[in-house]
Amino acid sequence: MNELESCIELIHSARDPGEAFRYFCQIVESSGYDRVVYSLLTDHPSLGLPKLHGLASSYPEDWMTYYAEKSYLEIDPVVHTVYRLGRPCFWDDVVANSDLSDDAQRLMHEGGEAGLCSGISFPMLGLAGEVAGFAIARDKKTTERNDYELMARLYLLGTFFHETYRTMYLQQSRLQRPDLTxxxxxxxxxxxxxxxxxxxxxxxxxxxxxxxxxxxxxxxxxxxxxxxxxxxxxxxxxxxxxxxxxxxxxxxx
Missing domain, CATH: 1.10.10.10 (Winged helix-like DNA-binding domain superfamily/Winged helix DNA-binding domain)
Incomplete structure (x- = not known):
């Protein structure tokens, strides 16, 4: 079994959505990144959940709280880029865009100060216009060229994690059906x-x-x-x- 197959098998072995996310974080950490956030970028009627930043997250809790208080999801240039393009992107490429607003530049600067210095974001396109996504980050910038092979590998594993998480979430929810009059x-x-x-x-x-x-x-x-x-x-x-x-x-x- 090769490394990719081992990673898929690890995620598949999870017993619940939380464990699937922890295994995915372990895989990301072994790839040189130490933070992951998985979000719903649009309302998800299929899950019964509204638009939500950080459905699952290993980002610093104080940053997640600050991000929510500032409503940064609405102006996050990385989120806007992956949502518009429908494909993965490196944060450095987004920051290099000279058209970024002052608010967007401030958000990226503050994220760096919180230990999210560079990263890769991926969109997950679903049915009826539903869009989820995840971002992986690390606390340092590098002078290395963007590693597209790594991006492709993590995108594939992220897609498998996304589908696994959704399936487990739905199964778990159905086991908790409330009694309505x-x-x-x-x-x-x-x-x-x-x-x-x-x-x-x-x-x-x-x-x-x-x-x-x-x-x-x-x-x-x-x-x-x-x-x-x-x-x-x-x-x-x-x-x-x-x-x-x-x-x-x-x-x-």
């Missing part, structure tokens, strides 16, 4: 059909405030913060199938 189920179904809370109340013959009560219960049980997130997560967990709504429940047998 019949009324909570109805509220979700009608919301999936695009009905407002006022319309849902009229259809179910309950008050607007009662609809809002059911939403609070749904948010708590699904561990979400909004209607769209609740609907997508309920669909992913096979808690409902919106297509079954063709007539109001009162008219169905």
């Amino acid at each position: 019949e009324r909570e189920h109805d509220v979700l179904l009608w919301a999936a059909e695009g009905k407002t809370d006022q319309e849902i109340g009229l259809i179910l013959s309950i008050s607007f405030h009662t609809v809002r009560f059911h939403w609070r219960q749904i948010f708590r049980k699904l561990d979400v913060t909004g209607r769209n997130h609740a609907v997508t997560k309920a669909i992913r967990l096979d808690l409902m199938t919106p297509e079954i709504i063709r007539t109001p429940r009162l008219l169905r047998g």
